[in-house]
Amino acid sequence: MQVKKYSGELVPFNGDALRHSLSRSGANSDQVNEVYNSVVGEIYDGISTRELYQLAFDTLKTVRNSFAARYSLKKALRDLGPEGFYFEKYISHLLRSIGYESTTGQTVQGHAVSHELDVVAYKDGKLMTAECKFRNDIDAKISVTTPMYYLSRFKDISGIDYDFFGKKLQFQEGWLITNAYFTSDSIDFATYYGINLLSWDYPKENSIKRRVDKAVFYPVTCLTTLSDLEEQQLLKNQLILVKDLVNNPDKLDILGLNKERKEKVLKEASELLDYKVEEEY
Numbered sequence: 001m002q003v004k005k006y007s008g009e010l011v012p013f014n015g016d017a018l019r020h021s022l023s024r025s026g027a028n029s030d031q032v033n034e035v036y037n038s039v040v041g042e043i044y045d046g047i048s049t050r051e052l053y054q055l056a057f058d059t060l061k062t063v064r065n066s067f068a069a070r071y072s073l074k075k076a077l078r079d080l081g082p083e084g085f086y087f088e089k090y091i092s093h094l095l096r097s098i099g100y101e102s103t104t105g106q107t108v109q110g111h112a113v114s115h116e117l118d119v120v121a122y123k124d125g126k127l128m129t130a131e132c133k134f135r136n137d138i139d140a141k142i143s144v145t146t147p148m149y150y151l152s153r154f155k156d157i158s159g160i161d162y163d164f165f166g167k168k169l170q171f172q173e174g175w176l177i178t179n180a181y182f183t184s185d186s187i188d189f190a191t192y193y194g195i196n197l198l199s200w201d202y203p204k205e206n207s208i209k210r211r212v213d214k215a216v217f218y219p220v221t222c223l224t225t226l227s228d229l230e231e232q233q234l235l236k237n238q239l240i241l242v243k244d245l246v247n248n249p250d251k252l253d254i255l256g257l258n259k260e261r262k263e264k265v266l267k268e269a270s271e272l273l274d275y276k277v278e279e280e281y
Helices: 015-023 029-040 049-063 065-071 073-078 085-097 145-157 184-193 208-214 228-236 242-247 249-255 259-274
Strands: 002-004 010-012 101-109 114-123 126-133 162-164 167-169 171-178 196-198
Touching (some): 015 049, 029 049, 049 065, 114 145, 145 171, 145 184, 184 196, 228 249, 242 249, 242 259, 249 259
Parallel strands (some): 171 196
Antiparallel strands (some): 114 126, 162 167
């Protein structure tokens, strides 16, 4: 059985990978087996990865909305688009969850030219800046030219005092962060020149997907009980995180939902936050 990737490449169907991803949705072993058998019974030779994902998502949703929500994390990050604005906000929130002070959309003057910085953050005496590379494509990869370009930008702002977070500080760390993937060359280049990388699956032990699961830091775009339009309305009102809705349910009132729908959304949101994904990947 062959599966067609977004690029058009045909690869063998990997049942173990599908079962593994289903198990991380929060479903128990019996539910995983039920969903897996249902999905396998409907796939066909040459099915696209997009169709396969949708089939698994729809089947999980019939079991429990929050299972489908957690399963959809990768897509939910892409839904923070179509530009990178909300992804930058999301990363800033993620950094705050691990003790950073952070801000977005800053412009600084370098030695040669001015630079727009996606995220600026501070922790333990170190000032860092992150450039966020948001991608809409499922299999998008960040090539080596990106860290090469970023290195020159970071050099231009190094060794200069800037006013951030009530202090005079110099940038000590540079990060490239993406919801997509890095090529092996981009990883090698960044490692050699001391650029920190964070992507969907890198570094393996502390990737975005691991950080999000560990901190239950799911974006509102995960929620299956909201329409795309409703999710965008929340984002426009700076409501980025599911936990913000659970902690402040009245914030949902901007959507004008009736009582039944509001309760349904909050139920899914609470279940999404309550489940801890196992550390085994």
